[in-house]
Structures are given as structure tokens and as C-alpha cells.
Amino acid sequence: MRIAQLTYSTKPRGGVVHTLALAEALATRGHEVEVWTLGRGDDTAFFRPVDPRVRVRVVPFPSLDGEGVGQRIERSIELMAAALDADADIVHAQDCISANAALRRGIPVVRTIHHLDTFTTPQLVACHDRAVIEPVARLCVSRAVSREVEQAYGVRPEVIANGVDAERFGGASEPSAAGARERWRTQLGDYVLALGGIEPRKGSIDLLDAFALVRDAHPDVRLVFGGGETLFDYREYRERFEARAVELGIHPTVLGPVDDDALPALVAAARVLAFVSTKEGFGLAAMEALAASTPVVARDLPVIREVFGDAVLYASTPAEIAARLDEVLRGAAQTDTAGGVALARAHTWDRAARAHEEFYAHVPQRTAR
Known part of the structure; x- marks a missing residue:
């Protein structure tokens, strides 16, 4: 089968990681x-x-000074649509930008809806809605999101769960990787880790408030943020984050994007992963942490309950997040490390690829042109 996978960025966002792993x-x-x-x-x-x-096709997207988010989204769609000449049986978009590019070219497209967003920028609203309504077939990576799509749009996508590179992250917790973990601990000390950058959806300010409640009991523990590449302009939220950190007297370490080879050791060396997003489609970073035997404190969302069951510690408010972090840092948390590793290892990309094969075979309108 000839398959074209479409994504909007080269950066290590969850949907991009998914795209590459599935393609491989x-x-x-x-x-x-x-x-x-x-x-x-x-x-x-x-x-x-x-x-x-896997053949990689990168469409140049030069930066333009002073471009707003809506203009950037529209230009993204235009440039990808103009370049897209995939000769494939299936064209599969992993985000609304690439889906809109295919639709603009009149290409029947399969779409994975990782999660639903709420936008106010008109171009983003149109991009988001069209990429849910107009594809010939739809997927989600969890039942919870599939139900959300059905409630909001009247269509119910099929569900194929994410895979995870459990071997790579699990290897980072092995004795053979002690040197890589120690390099992070030498640089950072003991730390609570959050991944995905500083964004509203990641609950970054809630995590600041929670960390402020535990720092007196754990004065040697640092709060570390890794990752963060996005099309969107979160400067206002970042300013609020920085102002709140000053107000609380917290000095978080913000690493920014982390080299892919160094990421597993960063996760494995953390005392705990704080995964407090307000919206998720699956929770890939949390699953990678479980593979690395790192405890996870997660926001209590239906999708997280569905995917992780009892493998993580749940919290909703900053006070609850703080209480769960404190339990882990004191060594008092009841976590099933072996069960978490087993859960992560059960989510293989080969299993996901097999399920996609079956799904593609039944797409109502094949995308070959």
C-alpha cells in the first residue's frame, strides 16, 4: 500500500512523534x-x-516578521497545499493544518483527531472544524476523545491507541544508562519534570502553584520544564507564568526543546513527571515516563483514566497536585512501577500499524488519484 502521512512541523510535538513512529x-x-x-x-x-x-518531503516555510497566528495558519495551509503531490492510496493527516492542505487540493484525506481544541482566531476555528467534518474517515487515539468528537460534530471516529517506544525509554532506567541519568542529576539535582513547554493546555501555571505548596518540605527539589515548540503565540500566557513564578518566589528551570537522544535519560532521572494538562488525546509523555519507571502525577481527566487506569496518581486542583507530588517525593506514594512498565510495553507501534492497515482497507473513498 502507498501511504502518505502528513504533519505540520518538524519539531518534537506529540502529533509529530506519532506521525514518524507510525510511518516507520x-x-x-x-x-x-x-x-x-x-x-x-x-x-x-x-x-x-x-x-x-520512509521518504521525507519537507516543504519550505520561511519565517515572516510580524505575522499573526491566523495569517501563519493560512499561509501554512497554502504552502503545503501548493506543494502536495502525494501519489498514494491513502493520504493521512495528523493535524488540522495538513488536513486542510489536502482538502484544498481536493484530496480525500483520512484524519487522526488527537484532541479537540477551542479557538477564537477565525482562521483556526475554520481550520479545526473543516478538518473534523470533511475527511473521508476519522480516527482518534482514545475513546474519550472519540466521544467528544461525536458529541460536538455528530460523527464518531474509530479508535486506534498510540504506540510508545517503551524499549528506548525503558533502557534509560537500566544500569547501563546510569551515566546519562547522572549527567542530568549533576546539572539539575533532584527535580520534578514537566514536558511540552509552557502553555495553557499543559496546565503550567497550576503546576507552579502546586510546586509552591511542596517546596518548603522539599527545598532541594527543582521544578524543570522541557520541550515546547508550537505554531501558536503563547507570549501572554508565558508572561503570566513568569509573573506568577516571581510572585511565588519560584525559579523554574526552563530547558526548552531537548535533544531527542537525551530525552529518555531526562525522563528516567526525574523524581516524578507532572502531567497536568487540561486536555489530552492519549498522554504519550506520561506513557514514556512509565516505560522509564518514573512515577506520574496526572490531571484527572476521562482520557487519562481510560488509558492509564491505576498506573498513575490522579489530581485535579493545585492543592491535590501538590499532595500527590509530596507523596512521591517522600516515598509514600503507592505506585505500581512494574505495572506501569507493562502497560507501556503493551502499546507497541507495530500493533498500531497493524490496526491502521485494517482501517485503511475499509476507508470508504480511497485517496489514490
Whole structure:
């Protein structure tokens, strides 16, 4: 089968990680796979090497000074649509930008809806809604999000859960990787880790408030934020975050994007992963942490309950988040490390690829042109 996977960025966001891992798993299973993406700024390749069996097509997307979010979204769609000439049986978009690009070219497209967003920018609202309504087939990575889509749009996507590279993250917790973990601990000391950058959806300010409640009991523990690449302009939220940190007297360490090779050790060396997003589609970063035997404190959301069951500690408010963090840092938390590892290892990309094969075979309108 000839399969084109579409994504909007070369950066290590969850949907991009999903795109590459799925493409590689499908190629391993003998399919002819190419990945289309936008190369923002000077990017000419993805954040990590890609299996050479997968053809990578990077569409140049030069930066423009003074461009607003809506203009950037529209230009993203236009440039990808103009370049897109995928000769494939299935064209599968992993986000609303790439889905809109395919639709603008008149290409029947499959869409994975990782989660629903609420936007106010008109271009984003239109992009988001069209990319749910108009694809010929839809997927979600959890039942909870599929139900949300059905309630909001009257269509119910099928569900294929994410995979996770459990072997890579699990290896970071092995004795052979002690040196890599120690390098992070030498740099950061003991730390609570949050991944995904500083964004409203990641609950970053809630985590600041929670950390303020536990720092006196754990004065040697640092709050660390890793990751953070996005199309959207979160400067206002970042300013509120920084003002709140000053008000609380907290000095978080903000690493920004972390090299892909260094990420597993960063996760494995953390005392706990704080995964307090207000909205998620699956929770890939939390699953990677479980694979690395790192405890997870997660926001109590239906999707997290569905995917993780009893493998994580749940909290909703900053006070509850603080209480769960304190339990982990004191060594008093009841966590099933072995069960978490087993859960992560059960979510393989090969299993996900097999499920996608079956799904593609029943797409009502094949996308070959």
C-alpha cells in the first residue's frame, strides 16, 4: 500500500512523534510510506533521523516578521497545499493544518483527531472544524476523545491507541544508562519534570502553584520544564507564568526543546513527571515516563483514566497536585512501577500499524488519484 502521512512541523510535538513512529512501523511492515511536513524557518529535516525506508518531503516555510497566528495558519495551509503531490492510496493527516492542505487540493484525506481544541482566531476555528467534518474517515487515539468528537460534530471516529517506544525509554532506567541519568542529576539535582513547554493546555501555571505548596518540605527539589515548540503565540500566557513564578518566589528551570537522544535519560532521572494538562488525546509523555519507571502525577481527566487506569496518581486542583507530588517525593506514594512498565510495553507501534492497515482497507473513498 502507498501511504502518505502528513504533519505540520518538524519539531518534537506529540502529533509529530506519532506521525514518524507510525510511518516507520508501516514501512517495516512493507508499505511504501512518505511523510510530508512544513520546514519552518531553516528546517530541512525532522528533529531526529527517520528510517531511510520512509521518504521525507519537507516543504519550505520561511519565517515572516510580524505575522499573526491566523495569517501563519493560512499561509501554512497554502504552502503545503501548493506543494502536495502525494501519489498514494491513502493520504493521512495528523493535524488540522495538513488536513486542510489536502482538502484544498481536493484530496480525500483520512484524519487522526488527537484532541479537540477551542479557538477564537477565525482562521483556526475554520481550520479545526473543516478538518473534523470533511475527511473521508476519522480516527482518534482514545475513546474519550472519540466521544467528544461525536458529541460536538455528530460523527464518531474509530479508535486506534498510540504506540510508545517503551524499549528506548525503558533502557534509560537500566544500569547501563546510569551515566546519562547522572549527567542530568549533576546539572539539575533532584527535580520534578514537566514536558511540552509552557502553555495553557499543559496546565503550567497550576503546576507552579502546586510546586509552591511542596517546596518548603522539599527545598532541594527543582521544578524543570522541557520541550515546547508550537505554531501558536503563547507570549501572554508565558508572561503570566513568569509573573506568577516571581510572585511565588519560584525559579523554574526552563530547558526548552531537548535533544531527542537525551530525552529518555531526562525522563528516567526525574523524581516524578507532572502531567497536568487540561486536555489530552492519549498522554504519550506520561506513557514514556512509565516505560522509564518514573512515577506520574496526572490531571484527572476521562482520557487519562481510560488509558492509564491505576498506573498513575490522579489530581485535579493545585492543592491535590501538590499532595500527590509530596507523596512521591517522600516515598509514600503507592505506585505500581512494574505495572506501569507493562502497560507501556503493551502499546507497541507495530500493533498500531497493524490496526491502521485494517482501517485503511475499509476507508470508504480511497485517496489514490
